[in-house]
Amino acid sequence: xxxxxxxxxxxxxxxxxxxxxASGLIGQAGQRILPHLRRxxxxxxxxxxxxxxxxxALGASLDAAGIAHDSLILEPGEATKDWANxxxxxxxxxxxxxxxxxxxxxxxxxxIGDLVGFSCAILRRGVRFVQVPTSLLAQVDSSVGGKTGIxxxxxxxxxxxxxxxxxxxxxxxxxxxxxxxxxxxxYGEVVKYGLLGDAAFFDWLxxxxxxxxxxxxxxRHYAVLRSVQMKAGIVARDETEEGERALLxxxxxxxxxxxxxxxxxxxxxxxxxxxxxxxxxxxxxxxxGLCAQESPSRVRAHLKAMRMKTDLADIPGDLPGAEALLAxxxxxxxxxxxxxxxxxxxxxxxxxVAEDVPRDLVLSxxxxxxRGRAPQK
Numbered sequence: 001x002x003x004x005x006x007x008x009x010x011x012x013x014x015x016x017x018x019x020x021x022a023s024g025l026i027g028q029a030g031q032r033i034l035p036h037l038r039r040x041x042x043x044x045x046x047x048x049x050x051x052x053x054x055x056x057a058l059g060a061s062l063d064a065a066g067i068a069h070d071s072l073i074l075e076p077g078e079a080t081k082d083w084a085n086x087x088x089x090x091x092x093x094x095x096x097x098x099x100x101x102x103x104x105x106x107x108x109x110x111x112i113g114d115l116v117g118f119s120c121a122i123l124r125r126g127v128r129f130v131q132v133p134t135s136l137l138a139q140v141d142s143s144v145g146g147k148t149g150i151x152x153x154x155x156x157x158x159x160x161x162x163x164x165x166x167x168x169x170x171x172x173x174x175x176x177x178x179x180x181x182x183x184x185x186x187y188g189e190v191v192k193y194g195l196l197g198d199a200a201f202f203d204w205l206x207x208x209x210x211x212x213x214x215x216x217x218x219x220r221h222y223a224v225l226r227s228v229q230m231k232a233g234i235v236a237r238d239e240t241e242e243g244e245r246a247l248l249x250x251x252x253x254x255x256x257x258x259x260x261x262x263x264x265x266x267x268x269x270x271x272x273x274x275x276x277x278x279x280x281x282x283x284x285x286x287x288x289g290l291c292a293q294e295s296p297s298r299v300r301a302h303l304k305a306m307r308m309k310t311d312l313a314d315i316p317g318d319l320p321g322a323e324a325l326l327a328x329x330x331x332x333x334x335x336x337x338x339x340x341x342x343x344x345x346x347x348x349x350x351x352x353v354a355e356d357v358p359r360d361l362v363l364s365x366x367x368x369x370x371r372g373r374a375p376q377k
Contacts, residue, residue: 006221008228010144011236015164019144019228023217025171026057026132029105030065033130036166037067038101043093044071045116046107047080050134053177058107058132069105070096074112078264081115081150089119093127100124103166109135109182110142110270114157117148121163131168135178136186136220137271139170140193140227141248145235151264155331156256162240170228172221184213184308185271188251188278190223193230195278195299196250199349201226202302209306246353250343251277257328258315267317272309279303279310284357284365285344295347312369322366326359 005022020032033042042062046055051073062069072092074080098104106116106129113131120129131143149160175183187209194202205212205223212219231248238245255273262268282296303310312319319325329340342362344354 006225008225008232010164010232012164012239017164017166017168019168019170019232021139021170021172021221021225021228023171023173023221025169026054026174027061029058029132029169030061030063030067032169033062033103033105033167034065034067036128036130037103040066041068042103042105043096043098044069044105044107045074045089045092045112045119046071047074047076047109047112049076050108050112054107054134054174058105074115076111077266078111078151078259078270081111083150083152085115086119086150089115090123093119093123098123098127100127102127104129105132106130106143106165107132107134109133109138113138113143114148114160115150117146117163117165118150118160121148121161126163128166129163131165133168133170134174136175136183136224137189138186139175139224140186141189141231143168143170144228144231145245145248146239155260155328156264158331170224172217172224175220176215180213181269184306185269187213187306188271188273188275188308190227191299191302192248192250192274192278193227195282195345195348196247196343196351197349198226198230199347201230202348206302206305209302213306243353246341247343247351250345250351251275251279251281253277253329253340253342254280257325258312258319260328260331261320261325262315262317268309268315272314275303275308276310276312276314280365280369281343282345284342284361285346287361287365288344288357291345291347291350295345298348311372312366313372319370322363322370325366326362329362 008019106113120127133139133143146162146164148163149157152158208219251274254277258273279300282299285291286296300310341355342357345351
């Protein structure tokens, strides 16, 4: 299905760039990237799974535009976002004689985008790059806004930099190659946008989410477009997360602790952790008297209708206790002056930053979730 291309401008002065959203963009990548090149040469970094689906089409498009290119293929998975692969990407780009004015393409999901973006941020003190996000999660969130980084033994994304891309090409067609679980993981980030600041979008998701999951191209296009519009606006107003941009972390304080507790493994995908984290954040908000019980109930009802993970009980395998999970939250980037910040809500579409959250209430939410888990064999 061919849909009209939409362009969302991320307005950051001299570092502004476009996010292009349409079907068939990978096949048009050469012509769309060509105006950004100083010389007709670039490098591509991808992972084995994505490359198997999309590298040939991207290469053919670049060839048609007369752009020389070579590629580095990494292993898929969150474990790739580490020091060793950061060094590998940087050394390979240097071996390719990539200059500051050249372009590097990050072809993949959030892992590749974050890793390649950070490599470009530190290589030669800043090399330009293009995001070609191939997952729903990357299209609606991680490819936009310039957050790049890697994981460490202490936590997720603790080493990184703000480094904006020169262009983002979000090809809706590639979403059809995603396994159902990966698509729904990305949907966790889509839901987040409705919950944090657009109640009407959440209404739309309740109505159209099932069609999106089943493959409706128009629904997928609009979900990506609205998510990117919201993120672009927030990033333009608060690029380095001094205030409003923190709202984009709704659900992430819980999520990052759960990802760390599960070893960044396929026990819990990032968007699944975001979905659980959003449900827990609304539960915490209700217990603090900030919103009616209807709000967390509605959040969980929609996630369950989409057949998504909603609670700690949905995570397979053992989890640490509530105190240990709270300790993992203490490593989160959102800790300021030793105080853990949560993104809470006064209702659907009404999120805000809270710094004085009672520790005992957080523990109660976690303990109730843990008690709801069946004993693990």
